[in-house]
Amino acid sequence: QQPVQSPQAVILREGEDAVINCSSSKALYSVHWYRQKHGEAPVFLMILLKGGEQKGHEKISASFNEKKQQSSLYLTASQLSYSGTYFCGTEGTTSGNTPLVFGKGTRLSVIA
Amino acid sequence: NAGVTQTPKFRILKIGQSMTLQCAQDMNHNYMYWYRQDPGMGLKLIYYSVGAGITDKGEVPNGYNVSRSTTEDFPLRLELAAPSQTSVYFCASSYPGTQPQHFGDGTRLSIL
Numbered sequence: 001q002q003p004v005q006s007p008q009a010v011i012l013r014e015g016e017d018a019v020i021n022c023s024s025s026k027a028l029y030s031v032h033w034y035r036q037k038h039g040e041a042p043v044f045l046m047i048l049l050k051g052g053e054q055k056g057h058e059k060i061s062a063s064f065n066e067k068k069q070q071s072s073l074y075l076t077a078s079q080l081s082y083s084g085t086y087f088c089g090t091e092g093t094t095s096g097n098t099p100l101v102f103g104k105g106t107r108l109s110v111i112a
Numbered sequence: 113n114a115g116v117t118q119t120p121k122f123r124i125l126k127i128g129q130s131m132t133l134q135c136a137q138d139m140n141h142n143y144m145y146w147y148r149q150d151p152g153m154g155l156k157l158i159y160y161s162v163g164a165g166i167t168d169k170g171e172v173p174n175g176y177n178v179s180r181s182t183t184e185d186f187p188l189r190l191e192l193a194a195p196s197q198t199s200v201y202f203c204a205s206s207y208p209g210t211q212p213q214h215f216g217d218g219t220r221l222s223i224l
């Protein structure tokens with residue numbers, strides 16, 4: 001079942017913060033985050049495993065709330081290079097046994 | 113390392129024609145995937161493979177076929193192309209388990 005991402009789109013000025021949410025109606029084993037720039041391939045950002053782990057990648061971090069079946073991606077002090085569409089992909093069983101199901105994406109635009 | 117290589121990058125087909133989208137990876141990944149991406153719809157899994165000789169259907173397999181005779185290659189075959197198959201097709205690969213997926217640059221296919 002496809003996870004639901006919110007918001008669908010967001011516009012930020014450089015230096016502002018944003019939060020992108022990914023929610024599922026079923027129990028999750030992991031949540032994966034990817035970023036795709038216009039006309040390019042998706043690029044891996046990070047994986048969150050069940051257990052409420054929070055990970056960071058420069059000024060981009062994420063959390064995973066296993067009880068709520070929700071992950072949030074945090075972008076702080078946004079830069080122009082952060083523009084793109086962010087996708088979450090969810091894995092609903094034990095590791096590696098089922099393929100990811102991706103959300104519809106959140107389009108992030110950072111302006112000067 | 114080239115990573116995941118997809119050919120062709122662009123193609124226009126007439127309704128009813130057939131073609132094969134090529135995908136090759138040089139990272140010795142066991143797992144390979146084919147996705148299609150329609151505007152605003154995220155990535156939909158067509159077929160995937162967990163190793164040579166093993167393939168399985170994803171969410172939207174109708175109208176497509178795959179084979180996996182080697183670890184490196186995972187071609188996608190379109191038989192009797194239809195306008196509904198106009199899309200951007202991405203191939204990806206990964207190690208087994210909960211691992212990042214590496215995407216190719218995509219094939220932009222139009223069926224007229």
